[in-house]
Amino acid sequence: MKLIDCHSHLNDFSDTEIPQILKRATQSGVVAIVTVGTTIESSEKAINLSKKYDQVFPGVGIHPNELNNSFSKETANRILELASLDEVIMISEIGLDFMENSPDRAIQYKAFRRQIGIARELSLPIVFHCREAYQDSVRVLKEERAFEVGGAMHYFQGDETTANQLIDLGFYISLGRPLIRILDLQKVALNIPINRILLETDSFPQPFKKYRENWTEPRHTLDVANEIGRIKDIDVGEVAKITSDNALRMLENAAMLKAHFESVSHHSKT
């Protein structure tokens, strides 16, 4: 089995933990892990990790919740500079977050639109965050012609209408562990075609959990694959194959990822 975790924040874990996290991921059949920044600094760290570990591939971007009263020209230029590096395979994490205490919406729109522009300039897909802003996101994706580069809505928890709007625009639906506990989301997953689904963990350190072993890690990509198999009554090996094909299709310009994926043997102990 060869799984791809399409969205994680591996860069937020401590350097001493990362080798063990990667080992556990490998043991669970996860052969490639996308790790994305949320600030300039964490985007730089994601790139550095990708240089150190073969199975790690970076995305760069400014997360809507990390916008502090501005999205400056300097910030945009630095993201453009980082995104231009050979290693970088996507613009992420960007998006809109309209929760009550989130940053000013006008600044969020500005940052989201500008970073979609960078993605288009460099022909990189976008993997984006969306909370309480489904129709607003779909509208921006259309207005900024984001469908020309494609990508995915990550950690999807929307309804079927939203999923279909995104799919009609050519985007993928990236599912994480909430699928295992949210019945409404399971119904959505049942009704959307598997060739539009990606797997992810959105893993980051979770010290608020009582036990370290309960922290979400890239290895849990396997749990999400198992859940999709259960919902759609498909063998998990088939789920792995189809969702990895989907990710490779989305990341069609990511030659290093493709080469790495192909070089990894099927016969890993899973």
Ligand SMILES: [Zn+2]
């Ligand atoms: Zn994330």
